[in-house]
Amino acid sequence: MINERIRSEMLLSKLTTAEVAARFIKDGDTVATSGFTPSGYPKAVPLALAERAKAGEKVEITLITGASVGPELDGILAEVGVIKRRFPYQTDARMRNAINDGEIKYADMHLSHVPQYMDYGFFGDIDVAIIEAIAINADGGIVPSTSVGVSPQAVKNAKKVIIEINTSQSMDLEGIHDIYMTQKPPFREPIPITKSGDRIGTTYIPCDPDKIVAIVETNITDKVRPLGAIDEDSKMISKHIIKFLENEVTAGRLPENLLPLQSGVGSVANAVLGGLVDSNFTNLTCYTEVIQDSMFDLIDAGKVTVASGTSFTPSEEGLKRLNDNMAHYAKYCVLRPMEISNNPEVARRLGVISINTAIEIDMYGHVNSTNIMGSRMMNGLGGSGDYTRNAYISIFTTVSTAKDGDISSIVPMASHVDHTEHDVQIVVTEQGLADLRGLSPKERARVIIENCAHPDYREMLVDYLDRAEQTKFKHESQLMDEALSWHARFLATGSMKK
Numbered sequence: 001m002i003n004e005r006i007r008s009e010m011l012l013s014k015l016t017t018a019e020v021a022a023r024f025i026k027d028g029d030t031v032a033t034s035g036f037t038p039s040g041y042p043k044a045v046p047l048a049l050a051e052r053a054k055a056g057e058k059v060e061i062t063l064i065t066g067a068s069v070g071p072e073l074d075g076i077l078a079e080v081g082v083i084k085r086r087f088p089y090q091t092d093a094r095m096r097n098a099i100n101d102g103e104i105k106y107a108d109m110h111l112s113h114v115p116q117y118m119d120y121g122f123f124g125d126i127d128v129a130i131i132e133a134i135a136i137n138a139d140g141g142i143v144p145s146t147s148v149g150v151s152p153q154a155v156k157n158a159k160k161v162i163i164e165i166n167t168s169q170s171m172d173l174e175g176i177h178d179i180y181m182t183q184k185p186p187f188r189e190p191i192p193i194t195k196s197g198d199r200i201g202t203t204y205i206p207c208d209p210d211k212i213v214a215i216v217e218t219n220i221t222d223k224v225r226p227l228g229a230i231d232e233d234s235k236m237i238s239k240h241i242i243k244f245l246e247n248e249v250t251a252g253r254l255p256e257n258l259l260p261l262q263s264g265v266g267s268v269a270n271a272v273l274g275g276l277v278d279s280n281f282t283n284l285t286c287y288t289e290v291i292q293d294s295m296f297d298l299i300d301a302g303k304v305t306v307a308s309g310t311s312f313t314p315s316e317e318g319l320k321r322l323n324d325n326m327a328h329y330a331k332y333c334v335l336r337p338m339e340i341s342n343n344p345e346v347a348r349r350l351g352v353i354s355i356n357t358a359i360e361i362d363m364y365g366h367v368n369s370t371n372i373m374g375s376r377m378m379n380g381l382g383g384s385g386d387y388t389r390n391a392y393i394s395i396f397t398t399v400s401t402a403k404d405g406d407i408s409s410i411v412p413m414a415s416h417v418d419h420t421e422h423d424v425q426i427v428v429t430e431q432g433l434a435d436l437r438g439l440s441p442k443e444r445a446r447v448i449i450e451n452c453a454h455p456d457y458r459e460m461l462v463d464y465l466d467r468a469e470q471t472k473f474k475h476e477s478q479l480m481d482e483a484l485s486w487h488a489r490f491l492a493t494g495s496m497k498k
Helices: 018-022 044-054 071-079 093-100 113-120 151-157 232-250 267-278 293-300 316-324 326-330 344-350 384-388 441-452 455-468 485-493
Strands: 030-033 061-064 083-087 126-136 142-144 158-166 212-218 261-263 284-287 304-309 333-335 353-357 360-362 393-397 426-429 432-435
Touching: 018 044, 018 212, 030 151, 044 071, 044 158, 044 212, 061 071, 071 083, 071 093, 083 093, 113 151, 126 151, 142 151, 151 158, 232 267, 232 393, 232 426, 232 432, 261 267, 267 293, 267 353, 267 393, 284 344, 293 304, 293 316, 316 326, 344 384, 353 384, 384 393, 426 441, 432 441, 441 455
Parallel strands: 030 061, 030 126, 061 083, 126 158, 158 212, 261 284, 261 353, 284 304, 304 333, 353 393, 393 426
Antiparallel strands: 126 142, 426 432
């Protein structure tokens, strides 16, 4: 019953259709929405907005979300030309193509910066917030669904709020959220989180009910992405990391139950974390942004005591598993605003072990997470930088080759740098692990090539490094004319191989 989810007669009177709600969005508006990789995003109202554009109406917006969202938002609105500017992360093919074709102005951002930009007014006015929820309290408090992301700041700063009550989302989600917002400087205080499971806020997003202009009932499910099968390369990467962590425990640099784990988005990240199921580690905690299928495996195996994030990001199979057992998983999970889940202060205090995925890594340890061949945006930086620079130990993973071996993921010079060598401590491929802590650039290069490069490219890399070290610049030597020729060679011939 909808009146069990909308807990106010006054707010029930604002129940309307998606078509009517979409009329509150005007040409030139800045719209901020819920949603994070891709969970808990609005669906019905964006689809109705797309219909206005299809009918010939000029309506162009700036779109701000927590991270990637589903096809009913990013995909269709990019396709019909509604989105003209986009922040801060995306994964939809239609959106990606429009960005790379120059049709959409895109700014890739550290996710922890986005809520601050909203509060500081750096994006200008937030005209409309569209939030997916499972319920609205009598005082206007919004109970989110499967993600939090930037929803609290969107609601706080928006002139108008539209809420989609999604009846396909489980009511067992209520109570899992922990909504806490910081103040702007100079009034900001320390975030009082000292353990992954600490709860410091409310279970709903505060909202002035007078700001709510429309409520829409929908039952459209999250269009989550499939996770690839755990292949042999991913298993090897996971084994290398687990062995490294075991050695760190033996050396006294980590406790037996490690420190809070953070793992990025996608199949490799899911596989790496999933490898811990068969490890000897127990009583693990996680302080991350996304809770994927492998986290459910770890919970069910009795390995994880608490998982803190800003969204559930399961596969299709994982989503069914989650919904069928929401009350069970809710006992172990906390969903926070991404201002808190990705906060550098908290990551540094807790001593997070960050594990993120790279597109390519150069021999000195610089990491490219975003741009194919240095110029074509893939998805975006996401939260990797929030954790990496502030981690107790920062780890980057990649398979050593791509395109059936025609591309080496270990290169002389990264075609784009998202994470400098100053922040990257451990590099792992299926070939092995390179521990870069305390090493000079020359030492890093030798260790990365020897341990992480594919054998098909190892000799080429050593030859390049030997010749580079013969130049007069002895610290971080490069043959500038040749460094990026690896990428040029692929573009010209379809292979980096000589």
